[in-house]
Amino acid sequence: MTRPDKPFPWRCTDCGKTAIEPDVIDHTSMIKYDGRLHEVRIPNLHILRCRNCGGILFGNEADEQIARALRDKLHLLQPEQIRENRTHESIRLKQSEFARKIGVAAESLSRWENGHIIQSRGHDRFMRAFFALPELRAFLDRLEEQPDLGAQVGRIMLNLAETRPGWLEQAPSHEPQWTRAEQFHLRSLDRGDSAQPPGGPFPDLSLAG
Numbered sequence: 001m002t003r004p005d006k007p008f009p010w011r012c013t014d015c016g017k018t019a020i021e022p023d024v025i026d027h028t029s030m031i032k033y034d035g036r037l038h039e040v041r042i043p044n045l046h047i048l049r050c051r052n053c054g055g056i057l058f059g060n061e062a063d064e065q066i067a068r069a070l071r072d073k074l075h076l077l078q079p080e081q082i083r084e085n086r087t088h089e090s091i092r093l094k095q096s097e098f099a100r101k102i103g104v105a106a107e108s109l110s111r112w113e114n115g116h117i118i119q120s121r122g123h124d125r126f127m128r129a130f131f132a133l134p135e136l137r138a139f140l141d142r143l144e145e146q147p148d149l150g151a152q153v154g155r156i157m158l159n160l161a162e163t164r165p166g167w168l169e170q171a172p173s174h175e176p177q178w179t180r181a182e183q184f185h186l187r188s189l190d191r192g193d194s195a196q197p198p199g200g201p202f203p204d205l206s207l208a209g
């Protein structure tokens with residue numbers, strides 16, 4: 001009944017008639033995420049329906065539509081956003097490399113990117129920080145060499161600038177367009193007494209979009 005290559009109509013296992021065809025319905029789902037139920041309405045959900053008994057089947061397409069609508073409602077990264085950011089020219093990581101850097105199983109990342117599983121809120125936020133902040137990416141590189149980083153509260157970013165000359169300047173040369181988050185961080189660094197990175201002043205942020 002669910003063989004995707006077989007032409008419609010399919011045989012219904014409930015009533016026995018060969019009467020199942022694709023249909024589109026206005027549907028509202030209740031989905032649990034972060035320990036509570038969320039109402040998600042999909043006005044054009046693609047389902048399968050039996051013309052004879054009225055039975056409805058949700059196929060892969062419906063599942064994908066529902067998951068996409070939930071991510072949209074909860075402001076979670078969509079699968080293609082994770083994939084496109086991971087492969088962006090200023091990041092360029094293989095799935096296995098990105099998974100290792102953010103500390104998740106490669107299989108988990110693969111499922112987030114193909115849409116089969118929705119990432120947790122915590123993972124979503126960490127990925128956003130990773131994509132938005134070159135300094136976090138540099139921190140995680142550093143963490144692989146120095147696993148005690150972050151075990152104590154401190155001004156880790158300034159330590160990074162001091163102990164790894166050049167890491168901060170790499171970003172402007174690769175990314176002339178600073179994101180809003182990067183500008184904010186650089187301005188806040190600029191106000192610090194010892195925050196000047198080695199090797200020269202910050203770029204002229206007033207030129208950034």
Ligand SMILES: [Zn+2]
Nearest residue numbers: 012015050053
């Ligand atoms: Zn039927």
